[in-house]
Amino acid sequence: MSTFYAVYKGRKTGVYPNWESVNFLVSGYKGAIFQKFKTHAQAQHFVETGEIKKEMAQLQLKNELCIYTDGAFSSKTKRSGIGVAWDAPFIYHAFSKRIQDGSTNQLAEVYAIETALLMIDKTPEIKTFVVKNKAVIWTDSDYACRCLYDYIHKWRENGWVTNSGKTVKHRFLLQRCSRLLTKLRHVRIRHISEVGLHSHDTKASVKNAAALTKRVWAGNKRADELATEARL
Numbered sequence: 305m306s307t308f309y310a311v312y313k314g315r316k317t318g319v320y321p322n323w324e325s326v327n328f329l330v331s332g333y334k335g336a337i338f339q340k341f342k343t344h345a346q347a348q349h350f351v352e353t354g355e356i357k358k359e360m361a362q363l364q365l366k367n368e369l370c371i372y373t374d375g376a377f378s379s380k381t382k383r384s385g386i387g388v389a390w391d392a393p394f395i396y397h398a399f400s401k402r403i404q405d406g407s408t409n410q411l412a413e414v415y416a417i418e419t420a421l422l423m424i425d426k427t428p429e430i431k432t433f434v435v436k437n438k439a440v441i442w443t444d445s446d447y448a449c450r451c452l453y454d455y456i457h458k459w460r461e462n463g464w465v466t467n468s469g470k471t472v473k474h475r476f477l478l479q480r481c482s483r484l485l486t487k488l489r490h491v492r493i494r495h496i497s498e499v500g501l502h503s504h505d506t507k508a509s510v511k512n513a514a515a516l517t518k519r520v521w522a523g524n525k526r527a528d529e530l531a532t533e534a535r536l
Contacts, residue, residue: 372523375412387530413445
């Protein structure tokens with residue numbers, strides 16, 4: 305089970321993947337405030353507000369724009385594609401693209417997120433809507449969430465070198481995404497597991513789910529279909 309450590313007050317705030325990353329930030333720091341959580345959403349909420357929101361499964365979105373991204377890779381053809389699906393009022397901005405052959409599934413997932421962020425940043429009507437109402441980019445990539453919200457802090461400190469001394473994979477793509485997230489402060493990335501979903505859940509599995517879960521399932525499915533078609 306994943307564990308996330310949130311630092312609300314310390315030498316540096318943020319969400320971190322393990323205690324080793326947090327220890328230095330809070331040990332010996334007067335008035336440090338930190339907490340361990342089961343989901344990234346809970347941890348991020350704590351970092352932003354200092355409050356513990358226990359029932360993230362009941363996450364409610366009001367006017368926030370929901371965007372869904374996915375990356376698809378075929379081990380047989382070595383082809384990759386990305387898909388970006390949107391809820392109203394921008395549903396017709398759906399986008400798909402085949403990307404460089406031989407790209408990994410992880411790269412495709414992050415590339416899809418970057419594409420969504422760029423579309424927000426470069427489309428005036430979308431950007432205006434997002435500034436007013438906020439937006440959530442839903443992904444089924446645990447890798448993308450951990451890289452962009454957790455590991456990136458340590459990589460910056462280490463000069464973009466891993467603990468094993470290797471250059472971080474997809475460094476420049478991750479850096480571009482991080483800069484866009486900083487610029488587009490009204491946008492958050494969330495994992496579909498936060499509403500009880502897993503990759504490729506069937507329609508039957510969400511038959512009795514909450515309305516938000518069904519909404520995210522449908523959007524994730526559209527993004528998956530776009531990415532899969534693009535790689536053909």
